[in-house]
Amino acid sequence: MPRLRKIRRSFFDRSVHEVAPDLIGSLMLVNGVGGLVVEVEAYHHTDPAAHSYGGQTPRNGVMFGAPGFAYVYRSYGIHWCLNVVCEPQGSASAVLIRAIEPTAGIAAMQRRRGLTDPRALCSGPGKLAEAMAVTIAHNGLALDRPPFELREREAEPEIVAGPRIGITKAVDLPWRYGLKGSRFLSKPFKD
DNA sequence: TGGGCGATTCGCT
DNA sequence: GCGAATCGCCCAC
Numbered sequence: 707m708p709r710l711r712k713i714r715r716s717f718f719d720r721s722v723h724e725v726a727p728d729l730i731g732s733l734m735l736v737n738g739v740g741g742l743v744v745e746v747e748a749y750h751h752t753d754p755a756a757h758s759y760g761g762q763t764p765r766n767g768v769m770f771g772a773p774g775f776a777y778v779y780r781s782y783g784i785h786w787c788l789n790v791v792c793e794p795q796g797s798a799s800a801v802l803i804r805a806i807e808p809t810a811g812i813a814a815m816q817r818r819r820g821l822t823d824p825r826a827l828c829s830g831p832g833k834l835a836e837a838m839a840v841t842i843a844h845n846g847l848a849l850d851r852p853p854f855e856l857r858e859r860e861a862e863p864e865i866v867a868g869p870r871i872g873i874t875k876a877v878d879l880p881w882r883y884g885l886k887g888s889r890f891l892s893k894p895f896k897d
Numbered sequence: 898t899g900g901g902c903g904a905t906t907c908g909c910t
Numbered sequence: 911g912c913g914a915a916t917c918g919c920c921c922a923c
Binding site: 781782783789832859870871873 | 902903904905906
């Protein structure tokens, strides 16, 4: 397997609507555990569904900082969700990582998740955070340094888009992106 | 200081 | 398909 090019922090210094689809197919590892990104969602600061929409708070502070850093928050009081901050500093926009196709450290993920089916390990934002052991401790960490490792995809994949999941505002915006035909999505895309 | 809510998941029907 | 679990965050009081 050829050595994949490392994703630099400048990769994220672009519109979420460019970064989000460009992340599909890339390799994301945390302490060597992870796989290929197959599903993401874009959250723009002008978007009522974005955490940053109502202004800066202690929770979402990282979103207002520099691009290329991890924004981690707790969802429903139970799960952790991993985002990557995008766009020029201060625009408070991010991409939520929603699903990953496991390729590395599968045994560790199976142990953390308490199940073995590879398709169930990372098919949802809370699931992949648990499988990759992402917590609030990762909030604000740079994505181009350990424990994170991101590598560019080799070829341009076929990408599908659709409405985002689990939100109550701006529900019609088609800002969910996925790898076409992937069996590792949190939910199938409607054709 | 307190109540409502949420970028979810899982088990049960 | 539906609803409970579960708790940090945030704004109103």
